[in-house]
C-alpha cells in the first residue's frame with residue numbers, strides 16, 4: 001500500500017485530476033488548516049498560546065519555471081514579515097526554488113530567504129526531497145551554512161548514506177532536523193523495514209545529541225514516533241541535557257495531543273503547518289506514512 005501510494009504521488013494524470021475531486025479536498029483538510037497563509041497564521045497563534053511554536057511551509061515542489069520560483073520567494077518574504085510574534089520558522093524545498101532548472105538560481109533564492117529570515121530574527125530550514133537531490137541539497141546547505149548561522153537541513157534516517165553525511169556536516173556546525181524519510185527509495189540505498197529505520201534513527205541521535213550538549217548544535221527530532229522520542233530523551237538526560245534543548249517537531253493534524261503533552265512537559269515543540277493549493281504529492285506521502293488514513297479518505301465519499 002505504501003509503494004502504491006508513493007507511486008500515485010508521482011503520477012502526473014492523478015496529480016492533475018485528484019485535486020479537482022471534492023471528497024479529496026475535504027480529506028486533505030485534516031492536515032491543513034486551510035489553503036491560504038492566513039489560516040496557517042491563525043493556527044500558529046493558537047498553538048503559540050498553548051506553548052507550541054510553528055514551522056511554516058508553502059506546499060509545492062519541482063517548479064518548472066524560474067518566475068514561479070521567484071513568486072515562491074516573494075511569498076515567503078511576506079510570510080516572514082507577517083509572522084513576527086508567533087515564533088515561526090520556515091521550511092522550504094529546493095525544487096520549489098528552482099533546483100531542477102538552475103542550481104545557481106536555487107542557491108540565490110535560498111540566500112535571499114536566509115537573509116529575510118535573519119531580518120525577521122528567525123530560522124530557515126531546507127527540506128530533504130527524494131534521493132536524486134540529496135547530494136545537491138547537501139552542497140547547497142554547506143555553502144549556505146558557511147555564510148549564515150540561521151539555516152538548517154533535514155536529513156533522512158532511512159538512507160544508508162546519512163551516517164556519513166552527518167560526519168561530513170559536523171565541521172560546519174550544522175542544524176539538523178532528523179526525519180525518517182517520506183519518499184519511495186530502493187533497498188540498495190535505503191532501509192525499508194521500519195525496525196531498521198528506527199534503529200538508524202536512534203543511532204544517528206546518539207551521534208548528534210552529544211554535540212547538542214557540547215557545542216549547542218541544533219537537532220530537531222521531526223517524528224511522531226513518541227517511543228523513539230522517549231528513548232532519545234533518556235539518552236539526552238544521561239548527557240545532562242535541559243528539556244528546552246531537546247527539540248521535537250510534528251506535522252499539523254497528527255498527534256496533536258502528544259505535541260501538547262511534550263510542550264507541557266517542558267520540551268521545545270514545533271508544529272509544521274502547511275498551506276497552498278499544491279497539496280497533491282505531499283498529501284499522498286502523508287497517506288503512505290499511515291495507510292490506515294485511507295479509511296478517513298474513504299469516509300469523505302459518504303454523504
Ligand SMILES: Cc1cc2nc3c(=O)[nH]c(=O)nc-3n(C[C@H](O)[C@H](O)[C@H](O)COP(=O)(O)OP(=O)(O)OC[C@H]3O[C@@H](n4cnc5c(N)ncnc54)[C@H](O)[C@@H]3O)c2cc1C
Pocket residue numbers: 126127128129154156179180181182183194222223224225226249250251254255272285286287289290293
Ligand atoms: C516536522 C517534520 C518535517 C518533515 N520533513 C521532511 C523532509 O524534509 N523530508 C522527508 O523526507 N520527510 C519529512 N518528514 C516526513 C517524515 O520523513 C516521515 O515520513 C513522517 O514523519 C512519518 O514518520 P514518523 O517519523 O512520524 O514515524 P512512523 O513510524 O511513520 O509513525 C509513528 C507513529 O506516528 C503516527 N503517524 C505517523 N505518520 C502519520 C500520518 N501521516 N497520519 C497519522 N498518524 C501518523 C502513527 O501513530 C505512527 O504509528 C517530516 C516530518 C515532520 C514531522
